[in-house]
Amino acid sequence: MASLLCPTSATLQQNHRILCFSPLKSISQVNHFSFTKSLKSTPGRCSAFPDDLLEQSLSQFPIIKSELDTVTGELTDVQKWGFIVFAGLTWIYLTARPGVLVGAIDAYLLAPLQLGFDNLTGRRSLKRSDFLVGDKLGEGSFGIVYSGVIVPKNASPEERVPKRGKAKTALVNDDRFKEKVILKKVKVGVQGAEEFGDYEEWFNYRLSRAAPETCAEFLGSFVADQNNSQFIKGGKWLVWKFEGDRTLADYLKDRSFPLNIESVMFGRVLQGVESVKRNALIIKQIMRQIITSLKKIHDTGIVHRDVKPANIVVTKRGRIKLIDFGAATDLRIGKNYVPNRTLLDPDYCPPELYVLPEETPSPPPEPIAALLSPILWQLNSPDLFDMYSAGIALLQMAIPSLRSEAYLKNFNSEIKAVQYDLNKWRERTRLRPDLTILDLESGRGWDLATKLISQRGFLRRGRLSAAAA
Ligand SMILES: Nc1ncnc2c1ncn2[C@@H]1O[C@H](COP(=O)(O)OP(=O)(O)OP(=O)(O)O)[C@@H](O)[C@H]1O
Numbered sequence: 001m002a003s004l005l006c007p008t009s010a011t012l013q014q015n016h017r018i019l020c021f022s023p024l025k026s027i028s029q030v031n032h033f034s035f036t037k038s039l040k041s042t043p044g045r046c047s048a049f050p051d052d053l054l055e056q057s058l059s060q061f062p063i064i065k066s067e068l069d070t071v072t073g074e075l076t077d078v079q080k081w082g083f084i085v086f087a088g089l090t091w092i093y094l095t096a097r098p099g100v101l102v103g104a105i106d107a108y109l110l111a112p113l114q115l116g117f118d119n120l121t122g123r124r125s126l127k128r129s130d131f132l133v134g135d136k137l138g139e140g141s142f143g144i145v146y147s148g149v150i151v152p153k154n155a156s157p158e159e160r161v162p163k164r165g166k167a168k169t170a171l172v173n174d175d176r177f178k179e180k181v182i183l184k185k186v187k188v189g190v191q192g193a194e195e196f197g198d199y200e201e202w203f204n205y206r207l208s209r210a211a212p213e214t215c216a217e218f219l220g221s222f223v224a225d226q227n228n229s230q231f232i233k234g235g236k237w238l239v240w241k242f243e244g245d246r247t248l249a250d251y252l253k254d255r256s257f258p259l260n261i262e263s264v265m266f267g268r269v270l271q272g273v274e275s276v277k278r279n280a281l282i283i284k285q286i287m288r289q290i291i292t293s294l295k296k297i298h299d300t301g302i303v304h305r306d307v308k309p310a311n312i313v314v315t316k317r318g319r320i321k322l323i324d325f326g327a328a329t330d331l332r333i334g335k336n337y338v339p340n341r342t343l344l345d346p347d348y349c350p351p352e353l354y355v356l357p358e359e360t361p362s363p364p365p366e367p368i369a370a371l372l373s374p375i376l377w378q379l380n381s382p383d384l385f386d387m388y389s390a391g392i393a394l395l396q397m398a399i400p401s402l403r404s405e406a407y408l409k410n411f412n413s414e415i416k417a418v419q420y421d422l423n424k425w426r427e428r429t430r431l432r433p434d435l436t437i438l439d440l441e442s443g444r445g446w447d448l449a450t451k452l453i454s455q456r457g458f459l460r461r462g463r464l465s466a467a468a469a
């Protein structure tokens, strides 16, 4: 019995095949020489852990071992263990969400590289005359959005700055003007608009490096150099690649949704599938893409804060692209985070109203904020803010009556009255919603909806994250 608990060198010499192990190699592969040797020199003492285990483990990684020997030099084995544990914990902390290490690499290496590359290729020196502005697509508080085209390199000076009315003709008729873009004019003289435009530009550059597939391709910005039709001298314009004709909101407006988006999402019509199931499959595909994109965005430390069908463009190839990052916040470094400020769409906004509790102070300087950010994320899970909005989008896709603005408003007052408990809402609602799609497959859709549309609750985690969803 004693030899089992603390074997002598004799028993170990007989049984060394059983006792020598490595985390990486199988038992029989392990070179046990040094182990038995050290035991022989101290008979009766159970000294293999941690001293020789450390040596053994490190012998598998000669480079790390030599580096460690250089760093830890004269340290005892216990101190070496302490060093390794400390280094491991530091690594875990720096790579935990929102990724202090990756963020630092992005800020101090990738961003300057992108800037240099863009300068070389001329991307950072866009001009007013590089684009022709077409129809107005929308107007928010801080900007007006237009469709447009890139003026080809061989265009004449008159084509570059056409007289009023001619621009549109060129857009429609000239084959050379085929690269479509979206232009957002940042409003001039509106309080907060300039700041909003700068943030939107910053977030687009950041995401173009960290998660380009989640958002519209950002082409850059320019400042108008003179007054001319829509241009106001000194006004900033942001430019994106045109990603698609319709947003998810446009598709939802059509009574035939989700069949109107089926061939875009799947590249074909789902034949032979029963109709309710078919609708569910389409919605599931859209929802999966929204959640995957949100996960990637949240992994970078960014919370969008304005997730809604009107801010989701569907590309020709059935990819979902998030747009409109003017209200986004980067909680890795506190970018565009002002305590107590809320700029939200009340129809999609979660009950907590703010990404972080109101008492959270203004962010410290960026490097310090970045160092503290894993703690902030662990304590507050700010990403769950967007997940509530994604839940509302899911309900709108699955419950036809909620696609109307008036019904959505009624839903919002009803859900508030039951403290954001979707199961209670189901029992008490007067809206008579059709829940067939959500109830399919033992209510999997309903289950997801209840976990997205909920209060934050205890420890502020009472809602599914994009990763969990
Ligand atoms: N990259 C893009 N590709 C295709 N369409 C786009 C793109 N970006 C924006 N749009 C279209 O322009 C509209 C407005 O864009 P955006 O949401 O960025 O601006 P906004 O300031 O919120 O304006 P609004 O309040 O009208 O939505 C979108 O709803 C969409 O139809």
Ligand SMILES: [Mg+2]
Residues within 6 Å of the ligand: 140, 310, 311, 324
């Ligand atoms: Mg918008």
